[in-house]
Amino acid sequence: MKLVLFYHSLLSDWNHGNAHFLRGIVTELKSRGHDVQVYEPKNGWSLSNLLDQYGEQKLDELRQYYPNLETNFYELDSLNLDEVLAGADLVLMHEWNDHELVRRVCEHRRQNNYKLLFHDTHHRAVTERESMAAYDLTHYDGVLAFGDVIKELYLKEGWTQKAWTWHEAADTRVFFPHTKAETEGDLIWIGNWGDEERTAELHEFLLNPVKELGLKAKVYGVRYPDHAIKSLAEAGIEYGGWLPNYKAAEEFAKYKVTVHVPRRPYVEALPGIPTIRPFEALACGIPLISAPWEDAENLFTPGQDFLVARNGEEMKQHLQSVLQNQQNTQELVAHGLSTIQQKHSCSHRVNELEAICEELGIAPEKIHNPSKTTVAYAE
Template sequence: MKTHTFVFLGLSITSSWGNGHATTYRGLIKRLAQRGHRALFLERDLWFYADNRDLPDPSFCRTELYTSLDDLRTRFDGAVRDADMVVVGSYVPDGVAVGAWVTETARGKTAFYDIDTPVTLKKLERGDTEYLSPALIPRYDLYLSFTGGPTLDLLERRYGAKRARPLYCSVDPDEYFPERAAARWDLGYLGTYSADRQPTLDRLLVEPARRWAQGRFAVAGPQYPADIAWPANIDRTDHIPPGEHRGFYNAQRFTLNVTRQDMIAAGYSPSVRLFEAAACGVPVISDEWPGLEAFFEPGKEILVARSSEEALRLLREFPERERIAIGQRARERVLARHTAAHRAEALERYARELIDEQALPGGRRQ
């Protein structure tokens, strides 16, 4: 197997505080390294991550912080020019300028990795080019998307992406697995505050907590407004680092998955928390969204709740033996299809197709 050199420019790999990007990059690049590939990760030195770097120096790749666009260009022009593939992620500061520089400089292949595809497309519809512009999309050789399904065709047809391919989030089974632990909570949720997710969180967790005073609940994540009135039987934690996620999941009888509205509208947008909890064998109660059945079979590998009443019924009446079985079946599904190793293999395959195509007689970088 031929190995390749990758350069990633992403929001963060050193800090998981308030973002799901770091764990995605960590799992993906770690598995690329295990397959013999070399990677350099370039991260903007942002003040809000400076005091929250839970992995400041990953062992599986070289990581460098840069302070500005000029600093990036000056120090890493050669690395970008000579890499086999350069991957620019969503929400990279000055992402349009970064992407323009990358696509002008790189001699190898280039890709945009959209960890926020439905949000990105909504931003583009509004004329918001915070990190990507319509004109930049066709300049990348590959558009990697956290969202599959019809969105891939939309990216190619409407926005001129040369190739749009899924590269969903994933889980590292070395980090997420079942542990014997007494259940502290009947239902827990892990996620940064989002205004469009809060009504669903209220409906499927907060309201059931109000109606079931004997139940035990937990909500973990930063940026929740101080004026939210949490019932007394909900434990609130501002941040749980990735190293403690496994323990948090394993202390729950059920865990809750809540999907952002843009992700629901696009469909086929699984959350990383969904795979993490399932890998721990913890049964997931999820809101409903198009494409869910492409990842887990409802009623057999995942449970869907549409109302407070349905959520409360699952928590109080679901048979214990079947609860355990659903968690186990979900874990088996994740291990078979949704690990970081599967994503690394997919990225390797996409890169190899592009690089081999370029090497053909008459092949040239478009």
């Protein structure tokens, strides 16, 4: 198949968590012999911040981890859709795109035969309905939603006539257990502060337990306000700033445990959607303790893949248990890793996408070409 993907950025994951999944999906599709073209806006917000703060050398570093990834830059005013979409079988439009681009591709689809899907990986369908309702999906063939609740919302609101649940997953070519060097500390957390969407939760489930237990901890992320930096220092937590996502597996190997603190919109309005962080942590074989969220879609087995802390006191107890009981911790790690390998890799998601392509009527020989060559990747 020829696939054309419109995303905010393939190159930058600076405050752009969708790049994690996108890179893994593009890599997997290419490994199966599909022709994949990614388009991102020139001078996009995430990439511009990355280049301003860290320079071109970070893009050189990215290519060491993803040597087969390429992107195309466009300017909306001069974008020629006839050229870009010529010969396409499937077009994916991510929800973090300009309304005008979504509309123009919608109109282009009306007179062409490729299949067009809208890909939603955010909580804005719940928290910013007016903005999402403004997207023109009239001639889209359906929506890929990263959770059942989002899928059902699109159908209920009449924004689309067809929708599939397509969860995020771990890119296991990059996220896998690394040989543990000498540990640098007890706990690591990778995540952005969250626009005040989880400030109280971060204090209860991360900062306070670390401080009260006297753990050596490090936090990575961007857009931390001054009060957050101060709170980390008061808890004795080292702040590492932005960490390229492809380096997360190496950092996980230096610590003994990590935690998951979901943002409030996911906990309150989007049960069943954990975001990509737990997938990646479990894929790396690091013990995970999570603040409460409802696994409404049975993605995992809480208590066996990871531990759940209902409050800050339970978080302290779980942390002590993980750090002190090596046998139980090894069983937890093995169970979580097995779940990812059996159900939640980007390979599994591409299998699901190929099945959707068949349902949409794309020729099977394009989806499952027996003559395609598989690219070998070293881990």
